[in-house]
Amino acid sequence: MTNETDKEGEMMKKGKAYVPFRFKMRPIKKMAMFHFHKNPDTEYEAFEFHYIDGEPYGKGFRVLAWRTDGYRDSYVQDTLNLTEEEDIFSIGGKGLKERHVVPFDEAYFEHVDGQLNAGFVFNDKLDRRTVMYVDERIDKDSTPLTWLPSVGNHLAEPHSMPLFFLYNFDFARKRDTDIFLSIDGEMIDVDPFAFPKDFQARYYVEFSTNTVVSNFNEAGRYTLEHVEIDENGIAEGDENTYLYETSNDLYKLKKITVNHDTHPIDLEFEPAFPNHREVMDAKPMYGEFKIRPTGDAGTLKGKYNVVYQQGKAIINLSFPDSWNTPKGANLERVVNSMTPNIKSWYRTYQCTQIVNLEDMDTTIRWKRVDPDRRTRY
16 A cells, blocks of 8 residues: 555656555564473463563563463563563463563573573462473484464454464473472473474473564554655565565555564565555455465465455455465374364454555454355455
8 A cells, every 4th residue: 555656767766655564573582381281280281481582572581371271371570571462462372361470580491502491480370389490401412393383273352363483493302301390389290292203202391492473463453654665666664674566656565574583474465465546446456465484384375355445445364274384294293183273273364454545544353264154355
């Protein structure tokens, strides 16, 4: 959705554009999951441990405590400047239930020479001392993976398309590993992982030392971002980079790149997303787009539809296919058999966005749908 421009030889004339979509990177850098579903506490059955680093949040840790009712309680280290909205956008399950800012007596997350050393100590909402640590000392190598957790599978009211990529992903090994979990002085056994990996027995302790978390098109009401386009069709936004092409002297959005030090995320449109002046001609516009993280994480295909109604652009986004990953090894098939919706839940997400073309204010709503009965765009 942009202003008119002209071509000048092979170069474009500088112009300005309104970016139709939001794409925001979250500050989670490392993640570990400690499962104890077979030996649950009265409140919790798993802990999700995050190392957070990014402006304006600061550096610190958070524990998402998986409740037995499917919701999450969040325990945020008091050194972090983390808002409740930031918690909401990075929590899976049924969503956030309780949030507590607490001091951590200990918190660390290291992975040196292929060995995991991570843990935390804090008092929970019932003032119970919670102690968790794992310390691998095995010298044998372990081959890391790239993994996608099913963070959006159980959300009844989605707020965006959550995107969670776990690079350098692995499971903690049993051999030569110290592991300890206690809540209120009661020892709890951490679950074993059902299958060996690299011919090594494992705990059901998942971890990623290069975690990339983003949200596509957060719900809410705001004014579209206004960016400057250079002669190469490139615009630098607050957090993202945008690529435009021209057709009939109009800019059209071809690609969004979510900037990241090691694993940026691309969203590519085919054909390019239409200019708002085209939409005002009252001719429906259709197309596809792909969300493509770097590395071997795979892609997600979506479809877009844009129509004009009484001074507004109505944008519909749907996701007809499951997440497509490269053909994986046996471990991927094993984990998929344990969590069968790990890729198919993306198909149940649908977005409606309304843009007032006079002032470029927009409203975004997401909902869950039956993927086999939804409207096809």
